[in-house]
Amino acid sequence: MHFFKKKRFSILFVLALLFQTVLAPFVFAEETAEDKPSLVALGDSITFGWNLYGEDEPDKSKPSKHAFPNYILDGAFDVTNLSFPGWTSGDLLGQIKTNPVYLPAITEADVITLNIGNNDLLKAADINNLLNNPEPLTDEKIAEITEKIEAASIQLYSNLAQIMGAIRGVNQDAPILFYNTYNPFGSHMDQVFPGLHLMGEKIILGVNENVIHPIATDAPGTILVDAYSAYNGKQVDYILPNDVHPTIKGQKVLASLADQALFSLLPPELPELEIELTATPTESTEGPVTVAVATNHEEISEMKWLPGELEVEDFENEGNEISLSNPVFEVTENGVYTVYVLSGTGEKKVNTIQITNIEEKVVEPPVVEPPIVEPPHEVPPAEEEPPAEEPKIEEPAKNEQKVTPEKTETKSGPKLPNTASPLYNMLAIGLATLLFGSVILFVYIRRNRSA
Numbered sequence: 001m002h003f004f005k006k007k008r009f010s011i012l013f014v015l016a017l018l019f020q021t022v023l024a025p026f027v028f029a030e031e032t033a034e035d036k037p038s039l040v041a042l043g044d045s046i047t048f049g050w051n052l053y054g055e056d057e058p059d060k061s062k063p064s065k066h067a068f069p070n071y072i073l074d075g076a077f078d079v080t081n082l083s084f085p086g087w088t089s090g091d092l093l094g095q096i097k098t099n100p101v102y103l104p105a106i107t108e109a110d111v112i113t114l115n116i117g118n119n120d121l122l123k124a125a126d127i128n129n130l131l132n133n134p135e136p137l138t139d140e141k142i143a144e145i146t147e148k149i150e151a152a153s154i155q156l157y158s159n160l161a162q163i164m165g166a167i168r169g170v171n172q173d174a175p176i177l178f179y180n181t182y183n184p185f186g187s188h189m190d191q192v193f194p195g196l197h198l199m200g201e202k203i204i205l206g207v208n209e210n211v212i213h214p215i216a217t218d219a220p221g222t223i224l225v226d227a228y229s230a231y232n233g234k235q236v237d238y239i240l241p242n243d244v245h246p247t248i249k250g251q252k253v254l255a256s257l258a259d260q261a262l263f264s265l266l267p268p269e270l271p272e273l274e275i276e277l278t279a280t281p282t283e284s285t286e287g288p289v290t291v292a293v294a295t296n297h298e299e300i301s302e303m304k305w306l307p308g309e310l311e312v313e314d315f316e317n318e319g320n321e322i323s324l325s326n327p328v329f330e331v332t333e334n335g336v337y338t339v340y341v342l343s344g345t346g347e348k349k350v351n352t353i354q355i356t357n358i359e360e361k362v363v364e365p366p367v368v369e370p371p372i373v374e375p376p377h378e379v380p381p382a383e384e385e386p387p388a389e390e391p392k393i394e395e396p397a398k399n400e401q402k403v404t405p406e407k408t409e410t411k412s413g414p415k416l417p418n419t420a421s422p423l424y425n426m427l428a429i430g431l432a433t434l435l436f437g438s439v440i441l442f443v444y445i446r447r448n449r450s451a
Helices: 006-026 068-074 089-098 102-108 118-125 127-132 139-170 187-191 196-218 227-231 248-265 423-450
Strands: 038-043 078-083 111-115 176-179 222-225 275-280 289-295 300-307 328-331 335-343 348-355
Touching: 038 068, 038 089, 038 102, 068 078, 068 111, 068 248, 078 102, 089 102, 089 139, 102 139, 111 139, 111 248, 118 127, 118 139, 118 196, 139 196, 176 196, 176 248, 187 196, 196 222, 196 227, 222 248, 227 248, 275 335, 275 348, 289 300, 289 335, 289 348
Parallel strands: 038 078, 038 111, 111 176, 176 222
Antiparallel strands: 275 289, 289 328, 300 335, 335 348
C-alpha cells in the first residue's frame, strides 16, 4: 500500500517476519520489548481476552495473555492493549478523547487493531435479558429488536468514523486492522433458544454490510479483517459455552486473520531481474547506434554501461551513468557493450549487447577547382620590310659607252639586318699607320747610330 512510508513499513515487516519464520524458536529470554515493533489494540472484552484467565493470571483487571493481539505473528509485537470489557464504540471514543494514555500510544504504534461495536448491538438487542429469560421470538419481538439495532447502527457508524479520524489525526502510517462482527450464536443455540441464530445472522449481516465495511473502505490505510466468515458455522469450537466470547482457539483464529492481513501488505514477490537491450538502427549505419535498456522491475536504483564484456564487480567504482527517466545511451564503434542494473530491492545484474552495423565513414577528397588558365597572348606577326629598291641605272648618254655591271652571285639565305659601321675600318687604318711610322722611326735611328 502506497499510503505508508516505505522506511517504516520495511522495518516493521522485516522484524515481524524474522520473528515468525526464523528467529522465534531461538529468541533469547533477555530480549526486551524495545527490540519489537509496537502494536496498539483497541476494543472491548474480545480484545481484552475476557473469561480466559488461568491460574497464573489472578488480576482480571488486566488483559489476558490469551487475548488475540498477543498471538499475532507469534508474539512478534510489543502489545499495548487499550481495551476493556463491556465498552461500546462510544466508550472507546470517549477514552481516546480524554484519556492521556491513548493518543500518545496510538501515535507511536506500528500496527493498530480495532474490534469494537459488539456491545453496541448486544445492548440494543438486550441479549442478556433474552438469554436469562428465554422465550419464543415472535415477529413483534424481532421487529422491536430490529428497530433498536437500526438506531444503534446509526450511532455506531458515527462513532467509528470519529475513532478512525482521531487515529489518523496522530498516526497516518500504521495500518489499522479493523475486525467486522461475528455471530456468537451458532445453529446449535436453536436447541436452547429457537430462532436466536437466525436473528443473529440477520442483525450481524446488516451491521457488517451497512456500517463496518463502508467504514473500512473509507478510512485510509485500513484493512478489513473478516471475523464473521472465519467464525460462521464454527461457533461450537470458537465460542465459550453459554457465552459470546472466544475460546483460546477462537482468539488464535482472530490472530491468524491479522497475520494474513499483515502479509497482504508485503509487496508481491518479484521475479528475477532481467535486462533487455535493444539497438537502433539495426541496418548498416555510419553511427551512432542508440541502445535502449528495459527491465522487468518497476523500481530501479542505478544503471551504468561500459565497453567490453564485463561482470557486476567491474561496475563497483566505474561505469557511465544511464538516465533512469530515459534509459538509453549511444555508441559510435562496433563491439561488445555491458549494461549494469541495480534494482530497488538491491539485486544487481549485467547484460551485454554486440554492435556490428556501424560502418566506417568514407571520406571523399575535397573538390579542387581547376586553375583558371588565361589564353596566351597572340604575338602579332612581324612586319615585313619593304623590298629594297633597286638602284636606278641611269641610261648612258648617247656618246657614252654603256657599262654593264658585273653580276654578283648572292647566296640565298636569311637577310641580315643592316648593322654595318665604318668604325672598325678606321681603327684598322690607324693601326696600320702607327705600325708603318714605327718602322720608319726604327730605321732612321739605326742609320744615325751607324754614322
